[in-house]
Amino acid sequence: MEYRELGNTGTDVSVICLGTMTYGEQNTAAEAFEQMDYALTEGVNFFDTAELYAIPPREETYGRTEEIIGNWLHTRKNRDKIILASKIAGPGEGWVDHIRDGKTRYNRAHIEVALNASLQRLKTDYVDLYQLHWPERKTNYFGPLGYSPKADSFTPIEETLGVLADLVQAGKIRYIGLSNETPWGVTQFLKAADKLGLPRIVSVQNPYSLLNRSYEVGLAEISWREQCGLLAYSPLGFGVLSGKYLHDASPAGARLTLYPDYSRYSSPQALSATEKYVELAHVHGLNPAQMALAYVNSRHFLTSTIIGATSMEQLKINISSIEVHLADETLDEIEAIHTQHPNPSP
Numbered sequence: 001m002e003y004r005e006l007g008n009t010g011t012d013v014s015v016i017c018l019g020t021m022t023y024g025e026q027n028t029a030a031e032a033f034e035q036m037d038y039a040l041t042e043g044v045n046f047f048d049t050a051e052l053y054a055i056p057p058r059e060e061t062y063g064r065t066e067e068i069i070g071n072w073l074h075t076r077k078n079r080d081k082i083i084l085a086s087k088i089a090g091p092g093e094g095w096v097d098h099i100r101d102g103k104t105r106y107n108r109a110h111i112e113v114a115l116n117a118s119l120q121r122l123k124t125d126y127v128d129l130y131q132l133h134w135p136e137r138k139t140n141y142f143g144p145l146g147y148s149p150k151a152d153s154f155t156p157i158e159e160t161l162g163v164l165a166d167l168v169q170a171g172k173i174r175y176i177g178l179s180n181e182t183p184w185g186v187t188q189f190l191k192a193a194d195k196l197g198l199p200r201i202v203s204v205q206n207p208y209s210l211l212n213r214s215y216e217v218g219l220a221e222i223s224w225r226e227q228c229g230l231l232a233y234s235p236l237g238f239g240v241l242s243g244k245y246l247h248d249a250s251p252a253g254a255r256l257t258l259y260p261d262y263s264r265y266s267s268p269q270a271l272s273a274t275e276k277y278v279e280l281a282h283v284h285g286l287n288p289a290q291m292a293l294a295y296v297n298s299r300h301f302l303t304s305t306i307i308g309a310t311s312m313e314q315l316k317i318n319i320s321s322i323e324v325h326l327a328d329e330t331l332d333e334i335e336a337i338h339t340q341h342p343n344p345s346p
C-alpha cells in the first residue's frame with residue numbers, strides 16, 4: 001500500500017480508502033466484516049462512511065452502515081488502527097426527510113445531534129475526519145456541471161466552522177473536510193479558517209473518475225496549493241468503468257440492475273466513453289477497473305481513492321490497483337479519449 005498525508009495533518013492515510021455505503025444494503029454485516037478484515041491486512045487504514053448510509057438512503061437503513069462498522073471496531077478492538085471518516089447529511093427535502101425532516105442546517109444544534117449519534121453507532125468517542133456531506137447552499141453538485149443562481153439562505157460558513165472547531169477542541173473530531181463542494185465553497189471555508197484562526201479543511205470528497213474529471217477545472221489547483229487533497233468517490237462510476245454494463249448487459253445483483261434510477265454514469269455518452277476505455281485497457285492487457293482506479297490513484301491532487309466493492313473478488317481487484325502503474329503511452333491514450341469524450345458524467 002502507498003500512503004499520503006491527509007492535508008497538512010501529519011496523519012498518513014492509505015491511497016486506497018475503503019468505501020462502505022453498501023454495508024447494510026447490498027452487503028450483509030458478515031460480508032462487511034470480511035471486507036474490513038481483508039482491507040486492513042492489505043494496509044488500508046482509511047475507511048469512509050456517513051450517517052446517511054446504507055445507500056440507497058431509506059429510513060429503515062439510516063445509520064446501519066455506521067452500526068456495522070461500530071460492531072466491527074468493537075469486536076476487533078482496533079479503533080487505533082483505522083483513520084475513520086464520517087459525514088453529516090445536508091438538507092434534502094423529498095429524499096432525506098427521515099433525517100432531521102430533510103432540513104439539516106450546518107449549525108450547532110444539527111451538527112451536535114448528528115455527530116453524537118454517529119459516535120454512538122460507531123462505538124467510538126472520536127472520528128478522525130468529519131465531513132459535511134453536501135453543501136447546505138443551493139449549488140451545483142450531484143450531477144449539474146454548471147451553477148445557476150437560486151434564492152437560498154444558509155448557515156454562515158464562519159458559524160459552521162466555529163461549531164466544528166469546538167468539536168475538535170472537545171476531542172470528538174480530529175480533522176474536518178467537505179464533500180460535493182464547489183471551488184467557491186472550499187475557498188470560503190479556507191478563508192474563514194485563516195481569518196478566524198479556526199481549523200482548516202483538510203480534504204474535499206468529490207466525484208472523480210475517467211467519466212468525470214470536472215474536479216480538475218477549479219478544485220485541483222486549490223487542492224495542491226492549499227494542501228486539501230481530493231478524496232475521490234465513485235472512481236468506477238458506480239462500476240460502469242469495469243465494462244460490465246456494455247452491450248446492454250444488466251448483470252444480476254449489480255447496482256444499476258437493482259437501482260436503475262441511478263443513471264449518473266450510464267448515459268449513452270458515458271457508455272460510449274467507457275467502451276473506449278475498456279478497449280484501451282484490453283490493448284494493454286490491463287483489467288479495465290484497475291486501469292480506471294490506477295488513473296485516479298496517480299493524480300497529483302489526490303489524497304485517497306474511495307473504492308467500493310460488493311464481493312471479495314472486486315475488493316481484491318480494486319485494492320491491488322495500487323500496484324498498477326500506467327505507462328506514459330497509456331496516459332496519452334487516456335487523454336485522447338478524454339478529449340473526444342470530456343466528462344460525460346459530471
Ligand SMILES: NC(=O)c1ccc[n+]([C@@H]2O[C@H](COP(=O)([O-])OP(=O)(O)OC[C@H]3O[C@@H](n4cnc5c(N)ncnc54)[C@H](OP(=O)(O)O)[C@@H]3O)[C@@H](O)[C@H]2O)c1
Nearest residue numbers: 019020021233234235236237238239242254255289308310
Ligand atoms: N460523498 C458522496 O456524496 C459520496 C457519493 C458516493 C460514494 N461515496 C463514497 O465512495 C465510496 C465508493 O463509491 P462507489 O461505490 O460509488 O464507487 P465506484 O467504484 O464507482 O462503484 C463501486 C461499485 O462498482 C461495482 N464494482 C466495484 N469494483 C468492481 C469491479 N472490479 N468489477 C466490477 N464491478 C465492480 C460494485 O457494485 P455492484 O457489485 O453492485 O456492481 C461496487 O459497489 C462509497 O462507499 C462512499 O464511501 C461518497
